[in-house]
Amino acid sequence: MKPFRRSLRSPVQRHAQGGFSLIEIIIVLVLIGGIVAFAATRILGGGDRAKVNLAKAQVQTLAEKVQQYESDTGALPGNLDQLVQSDATGWLGPYAKTTELKDPWNNPYAYKTPGEDKPFDLVSYGKDGKPGGTSVDADIVFE
Numbered sequence: 756m757k758p759f760r761r762s763l764r765s766p767v768q769r770h771a772q773g774g775f776s777l778i779e780i781i782i783v784l785v786l787i788g789g790i791v792a793f794a795a796t797r798i799l800g801g802g803d804r805a806k807v808n809l810a811k812a813q814v815q816t817l818a819e820k821v822q823q824y825e826s827d828t829g830a831l832p833g834n835l836d837q838l839v840q841s842d843a844t845g846w847l848g849p850y851a852k853t854t855e856l857k858d859p860w861n862n863p864y865a866y867k868t869p870g871e872d873k874p875f876d877l878v879s880y881g882k883d884g885k886p887g888g889t890s891v892d893a894d895i896v897f898e
Contacts, residue, residue, distance in 0.1 A: 803882065803891045804891075806859040806860065806882070806891070807881075807891055807895070809859045810858050810859050810860075810879045810881070810895045811895050813855070813858065813859070813864075813879070814864070814877055814878070814879055814895050814896070814897050815897065816855075817835070817838075817851065817855065817856075817864060817877060817897075818875075818877050818897040820838055820850040820851050820855075821835075821838065821850075821866075821875060821877065823850055824837070824838055824841075824843075824846070824848065824850050825874075827845045827846060827847045827848075828841075828843040828844060828845040828846055829844075829845060830843070831868045831874060831875055832866075832868075833868070834866060835851070835856045835863075835864060835866045836856070838850040838851040838856070839851055839852065839853055839856070858879040858880075858895075860879075860881070860882050860884065862879070862880060862884040864877055864878065864879055865877070865878040865879075865880060866878075876896070876897070877896070877897040878894050878895065878896050878897070879894070879895040880892075880894055881893050881894060881895060
């Protein structure tokens with residue numbers, strides 16, 4: 756066995772390691788932030804679009820329930836709460852749940868009988884809950 760000898764040479768000096776500079780790291784972080792911001796706006800915008808489509812479907816479904824109430828009782832309900840509970844002759848309900856009387860933004864549907872040019876009007880006033888508006892704030896009307 757050879758005797759263990761220590762080298763008298765100095766340890767090998769390490770050269771500067773290659774890596775990223777601070778500027779390169781900042782640029783990458785800014786790019787990642789931009790991508791995340793873009794993706795977030797697309798995802799959040801899709802949520803509003805989905806609520807508009809849901810409101811359109813709910814308005815049609817609720818109108819069908821009003822028509823079913825009329826078919827069973829011979830008269831339109833005076834208000835949407837009568838779809839949930841009523842003492843009208845021939846009532847075979849409940850035709851709707853209380854939660855179905857609000858749109859996806861948790862605003863009550865506007866119901867009026869008689870309607871303009873129809874037996875009744877049924878409207879969701881959109882995200883802002885006010886008549887009129889554009890985009891997600893636009894009225895969604897039973898046709």
